[in-house]
Amino acid sequence: MTLGALRPSPLVEQATQHLRDQITGGDWPVGTKIPGETTLAKTLGVGRSTVREALRALAGAGLVQARQGAGVFVVATEPQEDWAGQLRRSAVTDAYEVRMLIEVEAAQLAAERRTDADLTALHAALDRRRAAATGSDAEFVDADIALHHAVVAAAHNPVLTALFGEFVPVLRQRLIDLVELLDLRSADPNHGDAGHAALVDAVATGNAAAAGHALREELQQTLTRLQSL
Template structure:
């Protein structure tokens, strides 16, 4: 009789990680407001039932993330209630459907603004990028197709005239790459082609913001619909 298969156990979360989560929760909930001074190390250690070294390391990590600010000789203050790295990790744990819904929102608004701010050179550049993207079958490597698609949509975000939106999309692009690759692995999911992407460019060229936004949403709509239907299916068993 063969011995049972064993797998490594998941590592337990460290006290520092747990302490970081507890402190972050106080900040995100508004219990410790932006600009306010948080309890000192000893008070936090007593509150959380951990050692001062654990608290000190947790504060160091959150200070590096710019959530907290340590003022020597004064104390530690809340700098922001948003941890950008943690936010992206949470986005990374979202479902494929949720990802495409968020992507549709960003790309629709980027296309709407690009229609207002675009130049003739911008339109020509988008057509060149779309030609490089082509269809999935035009690329031997899946990664090349994904990169070309991200470059096309990223260019629209950069043409929006909104630096914050463009930067957010650039930051979001890493998640886009992972989720798009996952979608391509799902053989039964729609794969929007050149024709629907060309409609976005045509609307941007006409400076029709509403049409550009609608066209950008239309790229993701079939995938979102398919994923919503998949989610609605009753589980087996």
């Protein structure tokens, strides 16, 4: 593969793709030192700042690494998949197991850190979940997720909140399918109300152990159903 001059726009994206092709195509194997910015800029017909941005993008993808005083080297021939991508490809049961780990810890922290505003939000979310019992399965699942989000938010840890947010789009449709497939709401439209009420009560009373237990029990029941499909 031979490098060639680029068209005017978008330069950074084009430069990144050309350099990526050199790596993934085998022209620059792992361990190869990439030509310097000046050489690449001249070869590609762009400015050094464009080359610098392209190399930064490749480093973000895990393909190259700058070594102080030595230059930029190829460290991988396949880009690293981001967290969201891994979640989308994962088995639903694997994702749910990790969700359990995150939410149980979040529930325990919520019991220790919740504010009056958090308690108001939690009770409102529980009420909305109960009201959604008369709606569609999708509406019920969305209300259920909103209650879980309120619990995670009450932990006041932005990393936990962000992680939970990554799981929602991956699990939402699977949960709707599960409710429909197993007909979980035919006998009890407000399926799982007792467990969620116990969770909210445990957070409200500051009982971290009870909050973690209530959430673990509720999520484990769902995981068991998912594993049986």
